[in-house]
Amino acid sequence: xxxxxxxxxxxxxxxxxxxxxxxELSALAILCSLVWGxxxxxxxxxxxxxLALAATGYxxxxxxxxxxxxxxxxxxxxxVLGAPLSGFAAGLLAMTLQNGGYxxxxxxxxIEAVSxxxxxxxxxxxxxxxxxxxxxxxxxxxxxxxxxFTNQAIVMIKDTSLVSSISVAEMTFHAKLLTDRTAAxxxxxxxxxxxxxxxxxxxxxxxxxxxxxxxxxx
Amino acid sequence: xxxxxxxxxxxxxxxxxxxxxxxVAAGEVVAVIGPSGSGKTTLLRCVNxxxxxxxxxxxxxxxxxxxxxxxxARRRLPERVIARTRSQVGMVFQSFNLFPHMTVLKNVMxxxxxxxxxxxxxxxxxxxxxxxxxxxxxxxxxxxxxxxGGQQQRVAIARALAMQPKVILLDEITSALDPELVGxxxxxxxxxxxxxxxxxxxxxxxxxxxxxxxKVVFMDGGAMIEQGPPRALFADPRTERLQTFxxxxxEGYQL
Amino acid sequence: MLNVLLAxxxxxxxxxxxxxYLSAASxxxxxxxxxxVALLQLYxxxxxxxxxxxxxxxxxxxxxxxxxxxxYYMLPYTGIDVGATAGxxxxxxxxxxxFMAEVFRAAILSVPRGQWDAARALGMYGRLLMLIVVVPxxxxxxxxPFVNTCIMLVKGTSLVSxxxxxxxxxxxxxxxxxxxxxxxxxxxxxxxxxxxxxxLSRYGRWxxxxxxxxx
Ligand SMILES: Nc1ncnc2c1ncn2[C@@H]1O[C@H](COP(=O)(O)OP(=O)(O)OP(=O)(O)O)[C@@H](O)[C@H]1O
Ligand SMILES: [Mg+2]
Numbered sequence: 001x002x003x004x005x006x007x008x009x010x011x012x013x014x015x016x017x018x019x020x021x022x023x024e025l026s027a028l029a030i031l032c033s034l035v036w037g038x039x040x041x042x043x044x045x046x047x048x049x050x051l052a053l054a055a056t057g058y059x060x061x062x063x064x065x066x067x068x069x070x071x072x073x074x075x076x077x078x079x080v081l082g083a084p085l086s087g088f089a090a091g092l093l094a095m096t097l098q099n100g101g102y103x104x105x106x107x108x109x110x111i112e113a114v115s116x117x118x119x120x121x122x123x124x125x126x127x128x129x130x131x132x133x134x135x136x137x138x139x140x141x142x143x144x145x146x147x148x149f150t151n152q153a154i155v156m157i158k159d160t161s162l163v164s165s166i167s168v169a170e171m172t173f174h175a176k177l178l179t180d181r182t183a184a185x186x187x188x189x190x191x192x193x194x195x196x197x198x199x200x201x202x203x204x205x206x207x208x209x210x211x212x213x214x215x216x217x218x
Numbered sequence: 219x220x221x222x223x224x225x226x227x228x229x230x231x232x233x234x235x236x237x238x239x240x241x242v243a244a245g246e247v248v249a250v251i252g253p254s255g256s257g258k259t260t261l262l263r264c265v266n267x268x269x270x271x272x273x274x275x276x277x278x279x280x281x282x283x284x285x286x287x288x289x290x291a292r293r294r295l296p297e298r299v300i301a302r303t304r305s306q307v308g309m310v311f312q313s314f315n316l317f318p319h320m321t322v323l324k325n326v327m328x329x330x331x332x333x334x335x336x337x338x339x340x341x342x343x344x345x346x347x348x349x350x351x352x353x354x355x356x357x358x359x360x361x362x363x364x365x366x367g368g369q370q371q372r373v374a375i376a377r378a379l380a381m382q383p384k385v386i387l388l389d390e391i392t393s394a395l396d397p398e399l400v401g402x403x404x405x406x407x408x409x410x411x412x413x414x415x416x417x418x419x420x421x422x423x424x425x426x427x428x429x430x431x432x433k434v435v436f437m438d439g440g441a442m443i444e445q446g447p448p449r450a451l452f453a454d455p456r457t458e459r460l461q462t463f464x465x466x467x468x469e470g471y472q473l
Numbered sequence: 474m475l476n477v478l479l480a481x482x483x484x485x486x487x488x489x490x491x492x493x494y495l496s497a498a499s500x501x502x503x504x505x506x507x508x509x510v511a512l513l514q515l516y517x518x519x520x521x522x523x524x525x526x527x528x529x530x531x532x533x534x535x536x537x538x539x540x541x542x543x544x545y546y547m548l549p550y551t552g553i554d555v556g557a558t559a560g561x562x563x564x565x566x567x568x569x570x571x572f573m574a575e576v577f578r579a580a581i582l583s584v585p586r587g588q589w590d591a592a593r594a595l596g597m598y599g600r601l602l603m604l605i606v607v608v609p610x611x612x613x614x615x616x617x618p619f620v621n622t623c624i625m626l627v628k629g630t631s632l633v634s635x636x637x638x639x640x641x642x643x644x645x646x647x648x649x650x651x652x653x654x655x656x657x658x659x660x661x662x663x664x665x666x667x668x669x670x671x672x673l674s675r676y677g678r679w680x681x682x683x684x685x686x687x688x
Pocket of ligand 1: 229234252253254255256257258259260261
């Protein structure tokens, strides 16, 4: 097997064009899920039983169905409704819906990891409820949340490749097009894999750094 | 039966055993005492090579444990050989370490059957006999999680005995027990001593050490400081370190 | 409204059966790969350890879809012909095998030290020790996270529809092309996955409760 490096170099701009879309979608999806996850976890832990039940049902639903099917549902569904979403928007929406469910569970585990005794200790010091939350609970919860969040972020970056099937011109889409046109499968897929590895390496290194920043010194 | 000669061990740069030598004759009970961190556990674990040691030699019934050759030619024996030595040395741990996924009977049978290749029926009969001997004939089919600490420890003793070991190593086997359960375990050990079992016992129960041991070994800071018959050693400690150690005990307990 | 779904139910169910088959086959293979890689990673020589490291790194960093594409585009050049379905199963198994390796590795490492000590003290070593003492306990610990990985795997099988394999998602796409009823049809497809995955997740939770015996 001989790799044609010139081919790779020649087509690098195409890859990078796709990479920009991949990164855009990843960043947006991660941000939106972080926020949507907060909404879901608020409902999930709400005093209202109906609300909590609805949130639980929602979480079970999005976590137990493939994000690809959710994308197809939204993409083709919106077209039938007469308000067609772009592939990008449908992908973003599906990823947000699914990963918001995952994030909600990650948040919940974080909050539950802070023991009731910590809350009582805060109260005993004369803090008010919101102060206990912001001074005692959240800083500890964040430390529990960062590692699983890192995992989820990587999962999401990889999942952005799925929107290639609803005609979003991100990295995988371009790669597939290029292979169909040139039959240089080795070059194309090695480059593609390398790019994903690089993106994930950078993102996880950055999040590892954050992990270390927030870690409790031992 | 056990001969420890000039054994030294390091954890990294930290020396935890310093040129330790001692003998355990066949049928003898030797108690090892000493303050926390003095290396008692480590010494015991060296005798069946659960820990490597870097210098010196240990023999069980004349056979070298773990290493062959000396000096530059010293090399670790193959795992198969070490395992065979271990199968002749019983060990009972502070935290019982029963296999939680096996019944009491299976815990006692598994090593004779799988390691010694003893026929199943024979192993079962011997396991039942041993469990009767430690007073657990009615718990054969129970899982360890259902037993009290004292019962678990007695199963662990039966499990060690099932291999018909030449010597048994016991590491603070009552330390993890509620006070009211200590007696039932010590009673089993007393009986074993009377039956002539060779034992090395690490213990903080001075009264018990004095009663069952023919020899007491005092360790401090990784070194063997003093050894002798319990009566002499407790009544007339020669070194200052042992005096201090015993004094602390007398203040704490009634000795 | 639901007429479309009812009319096409046989086809969807046929797709569901294929999805189940793909899932079961690749999960079984992934489990084998996972156990093997975990053991190599923990007890292999430095070279195999390095190799498993590379494998895990690639599987964690490259999307499953890209691996599937690579398989279908690159394999023809190598002259290896395993067939599309087997190819899909192998790629899925390799991908999720990496996650299972992590599950099993963590499980083996969480068997308490004292269990190893006790087994060694009884004269066990090597394969016997692993087989009798470590693996049975590790499997119980690994149960719940293993089931979770299986849920990911079942969902992951939907990706083979993108590379042209026929299973329930592909069946859905075909029906939608004919009927233009995406809500009903993809709703039905989602329901198929939901039933499989929800049952698995209940099973996982049940295992979790049962597993927690005291050491
Ligand atoms: N795995 C290890 N790594 C590094 N140091 C160790 C290890 N195990 C024991 N040590 C050190 O070796 C020394 C002796 O420990 P050991 O457990 O043998 O003492 P001990 O006499 O049994 O104490 P105790 O009465 O508390 O059980 C201690 O200083 C301990 O910190
Ligand atoms: Mg100790």
